[in-house]
Amino acid sequence: MNAMRTRSRWLIGIIGILFTTVFFIVPFAFVFTMAGKDQNEASKLEFSWPTHFQLWENIVQVFQSRDYMLIIAFINSSILTVASVTLLVVFGSMIAFVLDRRKSKLNPLVNTLVLAGLIIPPAVVPTIWVMQSLHLFKTLPGLIFIEVAFGLAFTVITMRAFIATIPREIDEAAIVDGAGPLRLFFQVIFPLLRSVIVTIVVVQSIFVFNDFQNPLYFLPGSSNATVQLTLFNYISQSQTSFNLLFANILVITIPMLVMYIIFNRQIVAGMTSGAVKG
Amino acid sequence: MTQLRAGSTVGPQHPQIHIVVGPRRHGVGAAPSRRLEKAMSSLTTRARPTGLATATPQRASRSSARHVDKTYPHWFYIPGGLIYRVLFLVPTVFSFYFAFTRWTLFKATFIGFDNFVLFFQEPGLIGSLKNTIIYGFTTSAAKVVLGMLLAVVLSAPIIARGYLRSVTFFPVLVSAVGVGITFQVLLDPFHGVVNAAIKAVTHVDGPGWLTDPHIALLSVAAIDVWKGIGLATLIYIAGIAAIPNEYFEAARVDGATPWQIFRAIILPLSFPATSTVITLSLIGGLRSFDLIWTTTQGGPGFSSDVIASVIYKQYQAGFYGLSTAGNVILFIVVTAIIYPLSRWLNSRETVL
Numbered sequence: 247m248n249a250m251r252t253r254s255r256w257l258i259g260i261i262g263i264l265f266t267t268v269f270f271i272v273p274f275a276f277v278f279t280m281a282g283k284d285q286n287e288a289s290k291l292e293f294s295w296p297t298h299f300q301l302w303e304n305i306v307q308v309f310q311s312r313d314y315m316l317i318i319a320f321i322n323s324s325i326l327t328v329a330s331v332t333l334l335v336v337f338g339s340m341i342a343f344v345l346d347r348r349k350s351k352l353n354p355l356v357n358t359l360v361l362a363g364l365i366i367p368p369a370v371v372p373t374i375w376v377m378q379s380l381h382l383f384k385t386l387p388g389l390i391f392i393e394v395a396f397g398l399a400f401t402v403i404t405m406r407a408f409i410a411t412i413p414r415e416i417d418e419a420a421i422v423d424g425a426g427p428l429r430l431f432f433q434v435i436f437p438l439l440r441s442v443i444v445t446i447v448v449v450q451s452i453f454v455f456n457d458f459q460n461p462l463y464f465l466p467g468s469s470n471a472t473v474q475l476t477l478f479n480y481i482s483q484s485q486t487s488f489n490l491l492f493a494n495i496l497v498i499t500i501p502m503l504v505m506y507i508i509f510n511r512q513i514v515a516g517m518t519s520g521a522v523k524g
Numbered sequence: 525m526t527q528l529r530a531g532s533t534v535g536p537q538h539p540q541i542h543i544v545v546g547p548r549r550h551g552v553g554a555a556p557s558r559r560l561e562k563a564m565s566s567l568t569t570r571a572r573p574t575g576l577a578t579a580t581p582q583r584a585s586r587s588s589a590r591h592v593d594k595t596y597p598h599w600f601y602i603p604g605g606l607i608y609r610v611l612f613l614v615p616t617v618f619s620f621y622f623a624f625t626r627w628t629l630f631k632a633t634f635i636g637f638d639n640f641v642l643f644f645q646e647p648g649l650i651g652s653l654k655n656t657i658i659y660g661f662t663t664s665a666a667k668v669v670l671g672m673l674l675a676v677v678l679s680a681p682i683i684a685r686g687y688l689r690s691v692t693f694f695p696v697l698v699s700a701v702g703v704g705i706t707f708q709v710l711l712d713p714f715h716g717v718v719n720a721a722i723k724a725v726t727h728v729d730g731p732g733w734l735t736d737p738h739i740a741l742l743s744v745a746a747i748d749v750w751k752g753i754g755l756a757t758l759i760y761i762a763g764i765a766a767i768p769n770e771y772f773e774a775a776r777v778d779g780a781t782p783w784q785i786f787r788a789i790i791l792p793l794s795f796p797a798t799s800t801v802i803t804l805s806l807i808g809g810l811r812s813f814d815l816i817w818t819t820t821q822g823g824p825g826f827s828s829d830v831i832a833s834v835i836y837k838q839y840q841a842g843f844y845g846l847s848t849a850g851n852v853i854l855f856i857v858v859t860a861i862i863y864p865l866s867r868w869l870n871s872r873e874t875v876l
Contacts, residue, residue: 255682255847258680262678262684263688266692269750271691272717273628273707273710275700276706276717291716340601340604341600341605344597344598344600344601348598352601359608359613359768365862366616366855366858367854368846368851369619371620371844372616373611375618376610376611376618378629391607392611395610396612417595427600434681452696456701457780458699458813459813463818463839478818492705495701495702499697499702504606506694511757523638
């Protein structure tokens with residue numbers, strides 16, 4: 247019985263490794279090898295190890311092309327991601343806190359709006375129209391607010407569920423100690439939200455950093471683009487140099503990969519902590 | 525991660541949103557209920573049976589309205605609410621007006637239902653409606669089935685489990701643009717790796733995955749599943765991890781087979797996860813734009829156009845009124861599918 251269990255443990259694991267190698271490792275290895283080839287070899291589109299490995303040269307060339315546009319794009323994308331995710335976490339948790347703790351006539355309305363924000367596809371041209379009148383169209387702050395507006399519903403829903411599990415006794419103790427609403431929330435409650443904040447930060451960062459549709463609509467033009475837009479514009483310009491195209495993909499995937507590796511344990515731990523704690 | 529149920533349990537005027545990780549109260553006996561309360565800590569609200577929806581939270585604090593207002597002030601809604609209102613709510617409301625106009629952003633001429641008539645007469649546009657539905661349902665169904673399957677395997681005690689979990693999640697980290705380019709090259713009909721492999725094994729030429737109008741849409745849907753399966757799996761893993769151990773122990777004592785454990789425990793008790801995966805992936809699939817635009821741009825012809833790509837094309841062409849009409853149609857399609865579906869999923873969950 248025990249031997250059988252060990253056998254199936256190994257058997258299923260090995261099948262899993264084979265399966266993931268074919269479906270997940272091969273495409274990633276393909277990107278990596280393409281990014282390391284010279285132009286000629288890359289244009290054959292084959293899955294093979296580069297005869298002359300020049301990944302670093304390709305990466306340097308990608309950064310240098312079009313007047314270091316990729317560096318500007320990286321700065322833009324970083325500001326966009328950090329700013330919008332920060333605003334999402336702060337504003338979203340404030341809404342979620344009051345929504346969970348206070349039962350008022352506003353609740354049904356707020357709940358409906360949150361649900362609407364999750365389901366309804368944003369109306370593109372009217373949004374541009376509003377942004378133009380506020381001078382936010384084609385600006386980075388404008389795009390930051392857009393990401394906040396579109397990501398708020400998901401953030402509130404997730405945060406609220408977590409806040410509901412924090413006992414009210416904590417609030418009451420803080421109030422007895424003379425804390426006002428700001429101190430209660432930011433000094434007492436906010437630090438307790440750590441694990442859900444990690445989840446939100448990871449999920450929303452992936453979403454915002456990799457977002458293509460919103461920058462395409464609301465921050466068009468090539469001078470001030472995000473990394474995804476520069477990559478997309480790069481397709482038409484480098485149709486023949488697949489090595490550079492794939493080096494570009496590799497370079498702009500690394501930030502999210504690093505973030506995942508850093509937070510990996512915490513994402514899984516945060517998500518399953520409920521079961522572990524019980 | 526989050527198991528998200530969007531719907532209204534308490535009647536039309538009290539829409540409630542729950543995120544549930546782990547089983548709700550299933551009426552399977554009271555034994556694990558205390559444990560459940562604790563287990564629902566991470567991203568979890570408790571199941572609120574209809575009658576209790578408002579009673580539970582009020583129990584704890586019996587302070588005066590003034591006190592509540594001072595502790596939980598309504599102005600906490602303002603910073604986020606303002607951004608949401610200006611950049612989401614206002615445009616959405618106005619879209620219902622501009623959809624009925626010929627619009628240049630500076631001047632709007634009311635033309636009645638002309639935009640919608642045009643939309644439903646143009647074969648390229650009506651086809652996008654059908655494609656949107658096909659795309660949404662196939663990707664969602666595939667993510668539910670494959671996500672569940674992978675999660676069951678990745679929750680079992682197998683070797684290299686951590687590695688396998690990470691690798692499955694990797695595609696989620698790559699942008700749609702990156703995935704789109706990669707698969708365009710991999711699926712190249714003549715030189716692509718996929719068709720080369722097919723040729724080597726079967727000696728038959730593989731299809732033009734993204735260039736054959738009959739299969740282009742389904743190819744993109746398959747790429748979407750490849751990219752999104754990691755997230756679905758993660759939600760299922762969290763859902764399965766939240767099932768109290770007592771159930772598995774009891775099953776083991778009774779000598780249940782793995783299939784019986786799956787059928788009688790995992791499948792029903794991870795229903796909240798299923799409900800979340802269905803809802804989230806269907807919303808995402810019906811609204812999907814990025815991957816379609818970076819692989820086929822709706823082509824060849826209009827064969828893989830979805831409503832979201834039509835909206836972009838009309839916007840590019842300067843037909844702002846028509847583009848907004850597309851937005852209104854997408855709004856109606858998504859709401860008409862998601863709202864009843866989430867209500868139904870909700871009621872199923874309460875029954876369980």
